[in-house]
Amino acid sequence: MKALVHEGKNGLEGLSIREMEELQPKAGEVRVTIRTAGLNHRDLFVLDRHKPTDPPLIIGSDGAGIIDAVGEGVTHVQAGDEVMINPGLGWKVNSDAPPEGFEILGLPTHGTFAEKVIVPGDNVAPKPRFLTWEEAGVLSLAALTAYRALFTRARIQPGMKVLIPGIGGGAATFLLQFAKAAGATVYVTSRSQEKCRKALEYGADRAIDSHEDWGAALDGAKVDVVIESVGAATFHKSLERLRLGGTIVTFGASAGDVVQLNLRDFFYGHHNLLGTTLGSGEEYRDMIKFIESHQIKPVLDRVVPLEQYAQAFERMERAAQLGKIGFYIGFGGQ
Amino acid sequence: MKALVHEGKNGLEGLSIREMEELQPKAGEVRVTIRTAGLNHRDLFVLDRHKPTDPPLIIGSDGAGIIDAVGEGVTHVQAGDEVMINPGLGWKVNSDAPPEGFEILGLPTHGTFAEKVIVPGDNVAPKPRFLTWEEAGVLSLAALTAYRALFTRARIQPGMKVLIPGIGGGAATFLLQFAKAAGATVYVTSRSQEKCRKALEYGADRAIDSHEDWGAALDGAKVDVVIESVGAATFHKSLERLRLGGTIVTFGASAGDVVQLNLRDFFYGHHNLLGTTLGSGEEYRDMIKFIESHQIKPVLDRVVPLEQYAQAFERMERAAQLGKIGFYIGFGGQ
Structure with missing residues (x-):
């Protein structure tokens, strides 16, 4: 063969x-x-x-x-x-x-x-x-990764605000679709105007040019959850947008592995940083049920x-x- | 007055x-x-x-x-x-x-x-x-901080292995006592031989000289939970001891605020980093019930x-x- x-x-x-x-x-x-x-x-x-x-x-x-x-x-x-x-x-x-x-x-x-x-x-x-x-x-790989990141790890609920830096790759587009289907408000970022435009078509509530001031672009809004698959290039901007007690899930670092983290800011923020990759067979079946019930392609x-x-x-x-x-x-x- | x-x-x-x-x-x-x-x-x-x-x-x-x-x-x-x-x-x-x-x-x-x-x-x-x-x-302050860190944040259970770097301060000694009372196996570290000796008296299962190789001192054992109140001086040694899917709770950084974090290692480890400070009035009352039922002084x-x-x-x-x-x-x- x-x-x-x-x-x-x-x-x-x-x-x-x-x-x-x-x-x-x-x-x-x-x-x-x-x-x-x-x-x-x-x-x-x-x-x-x-x-x-x-x-x-x-x-x-x-x-x-x-x-x-x-x-x-x-x-x-x-x-x-x-x-x-x-x-x-x-x-x-x-x-x-x-x-x-x-x-x-x-x-x-x-x-x-x-x-x-x-x-x-x-x-x-x-x-x-x-x-x-x-x-x-x-x-399979991207959808399972996105499913575990959003539901098992970040435990998103209807009405939550979710930020997805770097819309573009497979996992990020599933994150957008899954989070919208789950009833969240979804903000995305991209360096590309074209990707921002398409993300809005796919349901994003706001699409931010990565080079902009994210806080200003969101009128100062903080988010409950960030799903970070970009890495060093966006990590600090992501953390800055997180509300007190908010959660940042990380599963990718295509733009740099190593970040500087200020522990004092992190613990005064009561923040959560949760790592994940892929998911279990059970999560795979749950993900398929989810896309079937929401007809997500x-x-x-x-x-x-x-x-x-x-x-x-x-x-x-x-x-x-x-x-x-x-x-x-x-x-x-x- | x-x-x-x-x-x-x-x-x-x-x-x-x-x-x-x-x-x-x-x-x-x-x-x-x-x-x-x-x-x-x-x-x-x-x-x-x-x-x-x-x-x-x-x-x-x-x-x-x-x-x-x-x-x-x-x-x-x-x-x-x-x-x-x-x-x-x-x-x-x-x-x-x-x-x-x-x-x-x-x-x-x-x-x-x-x-x-x-x-x-x-x-x-x-x-x-x-x-x-x-x-x-x-x-109050140290015991409430330790209570929330261990029970609300790390959700420790009997039989878990817990590492407490920097035994000495008030919160760390409560962590040791609370974790033992909750049925955990507890490892502590200190730069001081005297503090290591006393920690063993207070129930620690192992007390490690901070300057040693922690992995060797624990015969390679990994832990379910680290409660990190030291900061930069111990953070990486703490992370190295964490099992896949393990949790590190941070609430102090007396020995340095800023750490370098490798996101890729972190997400392949399915790790959790959780920030906390103090706790609620409800947690305060729960903490008092806990110390009363275990007669912790x-x-x-x-x-x-x-x-x-x-x-x-x-x-x-x-x-x-x-x-x-x-x-x-x-x-x-x-």
């Missing part, structure tokens, strides 16, 4: 489409023929974490497709079922952190940018009918044949997208 | 014992004849926050004594009642942060280092019989006549104490 494989060199240079062996699912596993897959920031990080001397790796965490083989003991799905893949391996039930052995599909195990992928049977869920293949393929930036992976990676590196970038897997074109 | 008053100069130089006018309690207020009072780090900060050009201020947040006058509408206490004072003004019911108008007794309102103090009737509670005057006078470093305030302040500045430093208020000596 064909796949997008990383080997031999660090970064994008190590990527190529090549032939890989098609394996059989073991007990408890299923094999899925991938129709569509989704690109994530994680796929960029993986290109540096996966060493040139490591064996070739099929990258990719998100995907949707059709079950084509099931291992022994798998009874809840069968060949022909249309499914989405939960990329969180080994985190089944809700807990304050993933258990030992947790990993994300696409490193070190082979991922979704391939004609077929093998995953534990617990990691597939029926594709909701209201989602197209394009939508189902790009959803992912914001699609573009879906292109996997052969165009280099342009897609480059677009994400420039942070040019609004919403998710997806791939058609078919090696012939849809 | 006589009182310890700050005026005219920044810091300790602005302090003197002088005559102040004795006022009448207004509606809802009570006047308490102070028997004993307690020294806190806050009293040191106040000496810088209270400006030389401000009107003279009686400092002090902690105290216990006897009701000697009640204002209109106060029915739950009467003259002659023995009471402890809750220094948190304007925070009655539990909430994620104090309401607007919240302040702590002793700045900007006159405090407890005086023959008499006037406070809202809601801010006095019956002195538990099992406490001496010395113990009741030094308890404050660790007393020493109790001296208020006239010896300069030595007492100096002892606290050097962090030489283990437990609370108290004052006899009587201006004649007990």
Whole structure:
């Protein structure tokens, strides 16, 4: 089978489409023929974490497709079922952190940018009918991350004010949609006028140019919750907007890992800083119920044949997208 | 009446014992004849926050004594009642942060280092019989802070592992006693061998020399909760000891306000950083019930006549104490 494989060199240079062996699912596993897959920031990080001397790796965490083989003991799905893949391996039930052995599909195990992928049977869920293949393929990692950040961690409630710095990436657009569906007032920021304009279309109550004074742009309003996936570039502006007793959830740091934190300001503010990544299988099912009941579809930036992976990676590196970038897997074109 | 008053100069130089006018309690207020009072780090900060050009201020947040006058509408206490004072003004019911108008007794309102103090009737509670005057006078601020930090914020449960860096000050010794009473395993650290030895006497499961490798000293054990009141000097060592999904509560930064925080490490750790100061009137009453049911007495470093305030302040500045430093208020000596 064909796949997008990383080997031999660090970064994008190590990527190529090549032939890989098609394996059989073991007990408890299923094999899925991938129709569509989704690109994530994680796929960029993986290109540096996966060493040139490591064996070739099929990258990719998100995907949707059709079950084509099931291992022994798998009874809840069968060949022909249309499914989405939960990329969180080994985190089944809700807990304050993933258990030992947790990993994300696409490193070190082979991922979704391939004609077929093998995953534990617990990691597939029926594709909701209201989602197209394009939508189902790009959803899982970002939507699960956003769901846990907003509901499990920040515990948002109707009427709360939520700030989402850096609208643009997949997780941020899900945050916007989920928070609005949950009845929150949502403010977003972006360096791009175009993204601000689109965020308003998608329901944001206010969209702020990142370079502006955020306090002035919000008429001095403070927020109950900030969901911070930008990192150092926005962290202090985010903290400044937080009300006494407010919560800042962090799950990304694409614009810098290290921040200076004034503990005294933080504790006088009775603030909460909560870290999160991805989520459990239980949260994945809850997230699907939530998007079904609110008929939430992912914001699609573009879906292109996997052969165009280099342009897609480059677009994400420039942070040019609004919403998710997806791939058609078919090696012939849809 | 006589009182310890700050005026005219920044810091300790602005302090003197002088005559102040004795006022009448207004509606809802009570006047308490102070028997004993307690020294806190806050009293040191106040000496810088209270400006030389401000009107003279009686400092002090902690105290216990006897009701000697009640204002209109106060029915739950009467003259002659023995009471402890809750220094948190304007925070009655539990909430994620104090309401607007919240302040702590002793700045900007006159405090407890005086023959008499006037406070809202809601801010006095019956002195538990099992406490001496010395113990009741030094308890409130540190014990309330520790109670909220451990129970409301960190939600400690029996069997949890709790790390308390910098055992020594009043709040830290309450943390040790409260956490042990709640069934936790408690590790403490100190720069002082003597304090480590005493902490073991007070029930600590392990007492670590701060200069050691904390991980090695704990045989690599990670903890569920760290209660951080030291600040920059210990913050990173504290974070390193935190398990995946663990919680660090911060309410003090006597050894430095500003820390560098790696957001990526923090969110991959699913960590929680929670700020807190003091607590509500509800938490104050819960704290008193807790110490009554567990018969917890404050660790007393020493109790001296208020006239010896300069030595007492100096002892606290050097962090030489283990437990609370108290004052006899009587201006004649007990």
